[in-house]
Every structure is written in structure tokens, then in C-alpha cells.
Amino acid sequence: MAKIIKERIPTPERSVDERVKSFAEVNLGYTFELAQKEAARCIQCPYDFAPCIKGCPVHINIPAFISKIKEGDIKEALRIIWNDNTLPAITGRVCPQEDQCEGACVVGKVGTAVNIGKLERFVADYAREQGIDKELLEEELKKIEPKDGKIAIVGSGPAGLTAAGELAKMGYKVTIFEALHLPGGVLIYGIPEFRLPKEILKVELEKLKKLGVEVKTDYLVGRTVTLEELCEEYDAVFIGTGAGTPKLLNLPGILLDRIYSANEFLTRVNLMKAYQFPEYDTPIGVGKKTIVIGAGNTAMDAARSALRLGSDVTIAYRRGKEDMTARIEEIHHAEEEGVKFEFFLNPVEFIGNENHKVKAVKFEKMKPLEEKDKRGKRKIVGTGEYVTLEADTVIIAIGLEPNKIITESKGLKVNPNGTLVVDETLMTSIPGVFAGGDAIRGEATVILAMGDGKRAAESIHRYIESKKGA
Amino acid sequence: MQIEITPSVKNLGQKNLGGVVMYRITDKKDLSPIDYFIEVEAPHVAKAWKPGQFVIFITHEKGERIPMSVYKAEDGKIGMFIRKLGKTTLELYHEFDVGDTLWSITGPLGKAIEVKDYGNVVFASDAVCGHAENHATLKAMKEAGNYTISIQSFEDKENVYPEKFLAKSVADEYYLTTQDGSMGIKGDFLDVIKGLIENDKVDIIFAGGNLGTLAQLAELTRPYGIPTITTIRQIMVDGTGMCGSCRILYDGKIRFACRDGPMFDAHKVDWEDVIRRGKRFLELEKRARERYLQRLNEKHGKEVF
Numbered sequence: 001m002a003k004i005i006k007e008r009i010p011t012p013e014r015s016v017d018e019r020v021k022s023f024a025e026v027n028l029g030y031t032f033e034l035a036q037k038e039a040a041r042c043i044q045c046p047y048d049f050a051p052c053i054k055g056c057p058v059h060i061n062i063p064a065f066i067s068k069i070k071e072g073d074i075k076e077a078l079r080i081i082w083n084d085n086t087l088p089a090i091t092g093r094v095c096p097q098e099d100q101c102e103g104a105c106v107v108g109k110v111g112t113a114v115n116i117g118k119l120e121r122f123v124a125d126y127a128r129e130q131g132i133d134k135e136l137l138e139e140e141l142k143k144i145e146p147k148d149g150k151i152a153i154v155g156s157g158p159a160g161l162t163a164a165g166e167l168a169k170m171g172y173k174v175t176i177f178e179a180l181h182l183p184g185g186v187l188i189y190g191i192p193e194f195r196l197p198k199e200i201l202k203v204e205l206e207k208l209k210k211l212g213v214e215v216k217t218d219y220l221v222g223r224t225v226t227l228e229e230l231c232e233e234y235d236a237v238f239i240g241t242g243a244g245t246p247k248l249l250n251l252p253g254i255l256l257d258r259i260y261s262a263n264e265f266l267t268r269v270n271l272m273k274a275y276q277f278p279e280y281d282t283p284i285g286v287g288k289k290t291i292v293i294g295a296g297n298t299a300m301d302a303a304r305s306a307l308r309l310g311s312d313v314t315i316a317y318r319r320g321k322e323d324m325t326a327r328i329e330e331i332h333h334a335e336e337e338g339v340k341f342e343f344f345l346n347p348v349e350f351i352g353n354e355n356h357k358v359k360a361v362k363f364e365k366m367k368p369l370e371e372k373d374k375r376g377k378r379k380i381v382g383t384g385e386y387v388t389l390e391a392d393t394v395i396i397a398i399g400l401e402p403n404k405i406i407t408e409s410k411g412l413k414v415n416p417n418g419t420l421v422v423d424e425t426l427m428t429s430i431p432g433v434f435a436g437g438d439a440i441r442g443e444a445t446v447i448l449a450m451g452d453g454k455r456a457a458e459s460i461h462r463y464i465e466s467k468k469g470a
Numbered sequence: 471m472q473i474e475i476t477p478s479v480k481n482l483g484q485k486n487l488g489g490v491v492m493y494r495i496t497d498k499k500d501l502s503p504i505d506y507f508i509e510v511e512a513p514h515v516a517k518a519w520k521p522g523q524f525v526i527f528i529t530h531e532k533g534e535r536i537p538m539s540v541y542k543a544e545d546g547k548i549g550m551f552i553r554k555l556g557k558t559t560l561e562l563y564h565e566f567d568v569g570d571t572l573w574s575i576t577g578p579l580g581k582a583i584e585v586k587d588y589g590n591v592v593f594a595s596d597a598v599c600g601h602a603e604n605h606a607t608l609k610a611m612k613e614a615g616n617y618t619i620s621i622q623s624f625e626d627k628e629n630v631y632p633e634k635f636l637a638k639s640v641a642d643e644y645y646l647t648t649q650d651g652s653m654g655i656k657g658d659f660l661d662v663i664k665g666l667i668e669n670d671k672v673d674i675i676f677a678g679g680n681l682g683t684l685a686q687l688a689e690l691t692r693p694y695g696i697p698t699i700t701t702i703r704q705i706m707v708d709g710t711g712m713c714g715s716c717r718i719l720y721d722g723k724i725r726f727a728c729r730d731g732p733m734f735d736a737h738k739v740d741w742e743d744v745i746r747r748g749k750r751f752l753e754l755e756k757r758a759r760e761r762y763l764q765r766l767n768e769k770h771g772k773e774v775f
Contacts, residue, residue, distance in 0.1 A: 179710050181528055181535075181574035189712075216514075218576040220710055224518050244712040248724055255719060255743045257750045264713035272534060272707065278761055281534035281558055282707075283754035356746055403711050405729060 006111025009038040011118050020307055020337050023193040023275060027093075027118075027329075032072075035122040039069035042114045045106055052116060055104030058451045060084045062101055062116055069119060075132045077123045082136065085120075086165045086207075087158065087450060089128065089200045092121025094191060094297075095447045096327045128203055137207060140169060144211075147171035149464045152234040154221045154406065157185020158446040159240030159437030161208065162453030163460075168211035170461055175234075176213060179220040182271065185242055187446070189271040190263070192301050194308070195330070220405065227409035227433065235467070236432045236460045239420065240453060243400040243438035249293070253350030256358040258285055262294070262302045262397035269305050286311050287392030291361055293317075293347055294397035295324035300331060302395045303339045311393060313339045318346040318366050323377045342389070344368070346382065350394060362388045402439050417442055425459040426452060434460055493527070493572040496547055502629040505553050505598045506563055512575040513546035521585065521607045522733050525550070525577030526709045529562050533573060537706045537728070539599035539678065540578070541606060541635075548575065551602040551635075557758040564766055564774065579709045580732045583607060583699070589673035591616040592666065593637065594659040594687070596623035600678030601631065603701060607676055609640040619643040619666065621659040623679075627652035660686055672696055676733070681745045688736035698736040702727045702744055705751065718744050 012028040019026055030038060044063045047053065052062040061080050068077035081088045097103070097117035105113035127133040149172045153160045156178040164174045182188055184201045205215070221227060221241075230237050246261035248254060265284070268274040272282035290306040292299050295317035303313045315334070317324060320343050324331060335341075345363035353359045365385040368378040402418045413421040413429035419442050420428050420435045428435050436452025438444055497509035515525055519540055525548060526535045536558050541549040554560050566572070591611045595604040601622055608618040620641035624630045626648050638644045645662045646654035655662060660683065666672050667690075677687055678701035691698045704716035704727040711729030718725055719740035725731070767773050 179576065180708060181576065189708075218574050219514060220576060220579065223523075223578055224514055224576070244710070246712075246714045248714055248717065250724055254724065255717065255740075255747060257747070261714040264707055264715045267707050267713050273532070276532075277754065278557075278758045280532045281758060283534075283751045283758065285751060285754060403729075405711060 004043065004107055004110055005041045006107075008041065008112045008115045009034050011115070016336050016338075019194070019333075023305075023308060025197050026194050026333055029125055030115075030118055030122040032126065035069055035119060035126075036072065038115050038119060039066045041107060042066040042070075043107060051104035051106060052101040052114075055100045055102075056084075057100065057445075057447045058084045058454065060101075060120075065123060066114070066116070066119055069123065074123055074126050074130070075136060078127045078132060078136055081120060081123060082140075084454075085447075085450065086162060087204055088120045089124035090158070090187060090196060090204065091447050091450065092117050092119075092124055093196050093200075094327075094445075096445060098328050100447070128200075133203075133207070137210060141210065144169060145171045147464075148468075149173065149235045150175070150233070151460060152177060152230045152237045154227075154230070154237065154239045155179075155185055155241040155437075155439075156183035156215060157187060157240055157242050157437065157449065159242070159439070159449035159453040159456075160185065160238065161204065162450040163238045163240060163436070163457045164213045164453075165208055165211060166454050166457035167460060168208065168213050170457070172461075172464075174213045176215045177219040177221050177225070177230075178215060178217045180271065181217050183215045183217060185240075189267045190298065190301070192266065192270055192305050194304065195301065222405040222409060227406065227412070227430075231430065231432060235464055236434065238453070238456050238460065239406060239428070239433065239435040239439055240437045240449065241403060241406045241439045242449070243441075243443050244403040245401050246396070247399045247401060249347060249396055249398065251347060251349055253352055253358065256350050256352040256356055258287060258358050258392060259350060259394045259396065262292075262298045262395050263400070265302050265395050266298070266305065269309075275305075275309060284309065285393070288312060289391050290314070290393040290395060291316050291389060291391040292395045292397055293361075294399070295319070295326060296397060296399070297326045297330055298400075299395075299397035300326045300334050300339075302397050304330075304334055304337060306393065306395065307337055307339060314342055314389065314391075315339060316342045316345045316347070316361070316363060316389065318344065319377060319380055320344060320368055344380065345387065345389075346380075348386070351388070358391060358394050360388050360390050361394060362386055400438070400443055402442070406439075425462070426456040427459060427463070432463060434463075493575050495566055495568050495570050495572070497549075498566075498568055499632075501551060501598075501631045501635055502624075504629065505551055505601075505631070507541070507549065507551055507635060508562070509547050509549045510572055510575060511546055512548045512577075515575055515577040516543040516546050516548055519543040519548070519578040520582035521603070521610045522583035523578035523580045524709075524732055525575055526579060526706070527572050527576075528574040529558055529566065530573050534558055535574075535707060535709065537579070537703070537709055539602040539606075539701070541602035542609075548577075549602075551598045553598040556755050557762040560759065560762060560766070576709065579728055581730070583610075583676065583733055585610045585614045587615045589616065590619060590671050592619045592621065592663065592672055592675045592677075594621040594623075594663060594675065594677040595637075595679045596659055596683050597679035599701065599703060600680075601635075601637070603676075603678040605635075605637040605640060608637055612640050612642070617642050619645075619671070621645040621647065621662045623647040623649070623657075623659045623683075624653070626650045630654075658683060660690055663687065663690060667691070667694055667696065674699070676700070677736075681741070681748060684736060685739075685741035685745065688739065688741065692737055699733050700736040700739070701732050702734050702739060703732065704728075704744070704747060718747075
């Protein structure tokens with residue numbers, strides 16, 4: 001066997017100087033040559049053993065697609081990925097690979113793991129640039145045999161888009177209902193341009209359109225049309241409404257000006273393009289010193305967006321550095337770009353000035369215990385010591401929960417945390433209504449939502465078949 | 471990050487994947503020097519809308535999401551009363567005509583008012599959105615068998631709407647007031663309500679309009695324990711409960727005006743914060759408005775507004 005190349009081939013990135021002034025994508029991805037070099041680092045574990053496949057929530061045959069990159073056959077590489085994941089340009093960019101495929105990679109035991117995420121992204125990007133994805137799509141289209149059955153998909157985020165794509169490929173007539181004016185869910189309102197260019201999402205949506213999927217925007221299910229009405233008109237419904245409601249800290253001063261939920265901040269910036277105000281009409285007020293509370297991907301996205309809008313940014317987290325939940329790449333990029341970090345600080349009060357604008361945040365200093373919580377993180381306790389940090393803008397990124405508008409629908413059973421109750425086929429308490437993604441998980445990842453979308457599509461197919469048999 | 475400003479803001483293309491959605495403007499009329507009526511085709515919204523609920527529209531691709539009360543929803547069309555206040559509402563007035571299309575309308579949003587037989591129902595309004603709701607709510611209340619009392623307050627005679635747009639036709643008892651007394655009763659609706667309460671004519675009050683007057687109304691009715699339901703207008707982004715921009719303190723708890731409202735029990739609202747939070751983007755809004763007006767006046771070669 002050839003010697004293992006311990007260090008991964010780096011991907012080109014935009015310089016920090018350029019980045020902090022622009023919303024353009026930071027990571028530029030592999031070129032064909034670099035991708036082939038990186039692909040050569042994969043030692044091609046056999047299918048039944050490959051830890052990367054087991055580590056992938058949708059079990060992409062990773063060694064197989066990497067081997068096709070080595071051979072230079074990108075179309076085959078894409079075909080292999082598409083078997084399990086129809087949105088590789090997106091997951092290649094946003095998956096927490098270090099906890100999944102790359103975290104399990106054998107090469108990673110002796111050096112750095114194969115850069116599976118960037119290779120996946122390369123396949124998708126290269127295929128798109130060369131028109132290879134269109135060829136493959138044409139082949140898929142020829143295979144589609146139209147079936148009787150109309151499916152309604154509620155929400156056009158990762159779960160909904162995946163379910164829609166899979167069902168359309170099976171031959172069903174699919175309609176997506178989206179509450180906002182543009183489809184994409186968290187991919188369009190949440191994840192910033194510098195991490196996931198909207199152009200990529202647009203291409204994926206075009207693909208769905210080719211598959212015959214209809215998207216109805218400006219439709220809030222639960223208000224514009226009820227779930228009951230959808231059930232009457234469609235043979236099955238899939239709910240992929242995500243976790244769209246921000247958790248806010250009910251602390252003194254929460255109603256002060258310039259305190260945003262990360263969702264409000266990111267929606268203004270990403271979806272409404274407030275960073276181009278006044279060319280775009282939606283405003284955003286960002287001061288000179290921003291504190292972001294929380295340390296997940298959303299917190300990093302908000303922090304780096306605020307930085308690009310000209311603010312000095314500090315992330316304040318109640319736990320320690322190693323407990324941060326964001327992707328390593330995002331933390332790394334945030335650090336490079338000059339975002340500061342403060343650990344073991346738990347907010348207790350927002351302090352305002354005479355104009356009711358926030359001017360500081362009071363925190364209690366926390367300390368870690370040896371004992372771990374359910375998620376394997378060290379528990380923390382207050383020390384009784386307090387510290388006040390100045391801030392004229394605060395962004396709260398402590399998490400999200402499912403939106404009540406859909407979960408309050410008649411007949412839907414809901415868990416105490418607001419997520420929908422589903423059985424092993426992802427069917428909710430209403431027969432024929434399925435759900436997946438953050439609507440059932442609370443807060444998880446794009447790839448898990450997509451995995452659910454795919455599983456639900458299969459369940460919906462079986463459900464419709466069984467009804468026909470009855 | 472500079473982008474080109476498109477000369478025309480009118481929407482002629484299709485936006486939605488798969489199907490063409492055209493929110494065509496079917497009617498547009500002046501209500502007063504500052505308010506106008508606009509009617510737009512939006513069958514999916516019109517079909518589901520109930521009094522109390524609102525819509526969000528976007529004029530064009532670079533537009534903002536603007537929450538708006540509804541005057542009526544009929545024949546697949548949504549009628550709204552709009553004040554020429556900020557950049558978007560000015561632009562909609564000056565650059566969109568019958569036949570043009572809006573980029574987006576979502577709704578209905580928020581919770582509907584419970585329409586039932588309350589007895590004597592008052593709706594009081596002193597601003598554009600409130601006047602729309604006044605008509606819409608009392609129409610439904612009258613149909614439900616209530617005795618309807620409408621009070622509409624305007625600044626002066628010049629600002630009073632044409633008769634067909636007043637809530638007179640749906641009111642069993644109607645009061646019009648002007649601040650300067652140039653038409654109807656002198657004063658605001660609070661004075662009229664005081665009289666009605668003294669005569670024991672009020673079972674429930676609904677109101678919409680200026681937040682300051684609504685806050686006063688809450689204090690007026692509190693000692694009498696008269697149910698008082700008011701529209702809480704707040705700055706919103708998505709209007710679906712996703713961003714928390716419109717959060718208010720209600721009975722000591724955080725509530726979202728878009729999802730949990732927009733009508734709330736006025737006696738449980740923290741009015742001070744509600745009034746203040748409406749001004750969060752004042753400086754930026756002013757900048758956008760001035761920038762737009764400059765462009766508009768340059769285009770016409772004279773001061774248009």
C-alpha cells in the first residue's frame with residue numbers, strides 16, 4: 001500500500017482583509033488538480049468497513065465517489081453522491097464533517113482526515129460549472145414514471161427540498177408551500193452568503209423545477225391554508241417547517257433597542273439584504289461594539305455578519321472553548337477575521353442608556369464542573385461574581401424551537417419541547433401526515449433534515465401504495 | 471457592495487417556481503392627502519382572511535416586508551388603507567398604478583378576532599390601519615348580531631375619508647371626530663368613549679390606530695373592567711413568529727405581535743415599551759425616505775411630496 005499522506009491539501013480561501021469587507025464566499029473550494037491530489041489521500045476502505053460511511057447521517061458511499069474523483073470521472077462521482085444526497089453543493093459547505101464522516105476517517109488517526117466535505121463540494125461545484133449535473137438530471141428525468149398521488153410539502157428548507165426531490169423522482173406530483181417570499185428556508189434566511197452563496201441554492205431550486213415540483217411561496221400553512229385543508233386536497237403531507245422560533249432570554253432589558261434574535265439579524269441581512277441598505281429597503285442597525293450570545297453555527301454566522309457590517313464583535317458563551325457547538329471551520333474563520341471570544345459568561349441583565357438603547361450586558365461568571373450533562377458537556381455553575389461588558393448591539397443566538405403556527409394544527413401530537421411526535425416511519429399522529437428535520441428534532445443539522453426528507457419520501461411512497469391496495 | 475439601482479421598480483416577471491404569481495393592483499384611490507386605498511389580487515390570502523388578521527406585502531425585489539391591516543377581502547382581492555409614511559408606502563403610491571403588480575403578499579397573518587354576539591361592540595380608530603380594521607371588524611360583528619358603534623377620529627376635515635370608505639355603513643351608531651372640530655365632534659375618540667361608558671352602552675371595545683391613544687384608552691377603561699382589545703403594531707420582518715422583532719411584554723411574558731396578536735387585551739400590554747419599540751429604526755427609515763423623495767422629485771423636476 002502506498003504511504004499515507006498525512007497532511008490534507010489546503011483549499012484556497014479569500015484573504016482576511018478581503019473577507020471582512022465583503023459577503024463573498026470565504027472558502028473557494030478545490031480546483032480539479034487539488035481535488036485529485038486530496039482524493040489520492042483516501043485509502044479506500046472497503047464499503048462494509050468504511051467508518052466515514054457509517055459516520056455520514058445519510059451514508060453516502062464516500063470511498064466510491066472519491067475514487068471516481070481520482071479517476072477524473074466527476075459524473076460518476078456525482079451519480080454516487082446523488083444516490084444518497086441530492087444537495088451536495090450545500091452539505092459540502094454546511095455539514096459538521098468533523099463530527100461525522102471526517103471525524104471517523106481512518107487517515108485522521110495518523111494525520112488529518114481526508115477533506116471529504118470539500119471533495120463533496122468540489123464534485124457538486126465542478127459538475128454545475130461543467131453542466132454535468134444537467135446531463136445527469138436529464139438521465140434521471142427519463143427514468144421517472146408518473147404515479148398517481150399528490151403530495152404537499154410544508155416548508156422549503158433542507159428537509160422539504162429533499163423530500164420534494166425524492167418524491168418527484170418517484171413520479172409523484174409535488175407542491176411545496178413556503179411562508180416566506182423566497183424558497184430555501186434556513187438556507188436562504190439563515191446561512192449567510194459568505195458561507196453558502198444564494199446562487200447555489202437557486203441552481204438546486206431550478207433542478208426541482210425541472211423535476212416538476214411546484215413551489216407556492218407566500219403561503220403560511222396554518223393561516224393561509226390549514227393542515228386539514230391540505231389533507232383533503234393531497235394524498236400525503238410532509239411537514240418540514242424546521243425550528244423557526246428564536247428562544248429569547250427573558251431577562252431585564254430584553255426589550256431594549258439593538259437587541260436582536262439571531263434570526264431577526266440574519267433574516268434582515270441574508271434574506272432581505274439589509275447589508276445593501278438603502279439600495280435594498282430593509283434596514284439594520286449595527287453599532288460599534290456587538291456582543292453575540294451563544295456559540296453555535298448561528299452565533300458564528302451572526303458574529304461574522306456583524307463584523308462585515310463594521311462592528312467590533314465579541315462572542316460570549318456560558319461554557320468553555322471546547323464546548324462550542326459550531327463547526328470548527330466557522331470558529332476558525334471567525335477567529336481569523338477578528339471575532340473575540342469570552343467564555344464562562346452567562347448573561348443576567350441588559351443595561352440600556354437614556355434612549356433605551358442597549359449599552360452593556362451584565363454577566364455572571366460561570367465555572368465548569370467535572371460532571372457531564374446529557375450531551376456530554378461539562379456542567380457549569382455560577383460563581384456569584386459578575387462582570388459587565390459594553391455593547392451597543394446584542395445578538396441572541398441561544399437556540400430555536402419549532403414554530404407553533406403549524407404545530408398547533410388540529411390533531412397533531414406535540415412533545416413537551418414543541419417538536420412533533422412521529423413514529424418510526426416519520427408519520428405524525430395524523431395518518432398520511434409525515435414530518436422531519438428540526439420540526440421533529442428541535443435543533444439539528446441540514447444533513448439530518450435531508451436524511452429525514454429522504455426517509456419520509458420512502459414512507460410516503462409506501463403509505464400511498466398501501467392505501468391503493470386497501 | 472454597491473449595486474446598480476434599477477430604474478423601474480415595477481414587477482412584470484414571474485417570481486414563483488412553477489407557477490406565475492401576479493399580485494395585480496386592481497384599484498387605487500386617495501382617501502385623504504396622506505392616506506390611500508389600494509386593492510390587490512391575492513386569492514389565496516383573500517380566501518382565508520378574517521377580521522383582526524393582517525398581511526405582509528413587498529413592492530419589488532429589493533423591497534422590505536411591510537405589515538398592513540386589511541379593509542376588506544372580497545372576490546380574491548385584498549383592500550388596504552395605507553399612509554404615505556416611509557419610503558415603501560410613498561413608492562407604492564407614486565410609482566405603482568392599477569395593472570402593476572406587487573412582488574409578494576403573504577397572509578393572512580396573526581390571529582383573527584373572535585366574532586360572536588357580545589352585545590354592544592365599539593370599534594374606535596384614529597389612524598389609517600385602525601380605520602381599515604374599524605370597518606372590517608364591525609362588518610363581521612354586525613353580521614353576528616351585535617349592536618355596532620363606530621368611532622373614527624381624524625386630524626381635521628381635510629383628512630376625513632370619502633363617505634364610502636368610512637365605517638358608517640356597518641355601524642348602528644356612528645361618531646366622527648376631528649382634533650380641531652372642523653367636522654363632527656371636536657376631540658379624539660376617548661371623549662366619545664367616556665360618554666358611552668357613562669351611558670352604560672359598552673360591552674366590549676376594539677380599537678386600532680395611534681399607540682399613544684390606545685395606551686390612554688387602556689387606562690380609561692381599566693377602572694370599569696370593560697374588555698378592551700387593541701391592535702399592537704410593531705416592527706416586523708417575517709410576520710410568522712420567526713424573528714422576534716415584534717416582541718412585546720404582555721402580562722409579564724414575551725409575546726410576538728405577529729403570531730400571538732396583533733390584537734391584544736390592552737390592560738395586559740406594557741405600553742411604554744410598545745410605543746418606544748416602534749421607533750427603533752427611525753433614523754434609517756428617515757434616511758431611506760429622504761433618499762427616495764429626492765429621487766422622486768428629481769424625476770418629476772418638482773416637489774411631488
